Amino acid sequence: MREKPTTKMMIGLGLVAFSYVIGLPAVIAMGILAVWLREPLVGIIGGPLIYAISTIIFIVGIKMAGKRYFHVFSRWLVRVVLEKILGEDIRAVCAPGRDDSCP
Numbered sequence: 001m002r003e004k005p006t007t008k009m010m011i012g013l014g015l016v017a018f019s020y021v022i023g024l025p026a027v028i029a030m031g032i033l034a035v036w037l038r039e040p041l042v043g044i045i046g047g048p049l050i051y052a053i054s055t056i057i058f059i060v061g062i063k064m065a066g067k068r069y070f071h072v073f074s075r076w077l078v079r080v081v082l083e084k085i086l087g088e089d090i091r092a093v094c095a096p097g098r099d100d101s102c103p
Helices: 007-037 040-065 067-093
Strands: none
């Protein structure tokens, strides 16, 4: 019997996705801001600080979503990304003789 997704799990997956959105782009924005303001400390302190906050949000999201749902979500996301990158070539990459490895 399948479990019904809970609100806590959905919020957790949302936090994981949000951590990716604010992680590296925010660090890049801090670097640009540091150059524009000619204040290197903005980049030196702000970049690692915002990345640490992103990491904390990611960890909290994983804990809220649960290990099982995080693995399912990660596999789905990897499949979607690879299908976008490889297109029709994904069929050639799949392991032959295994029906569960191909979309």
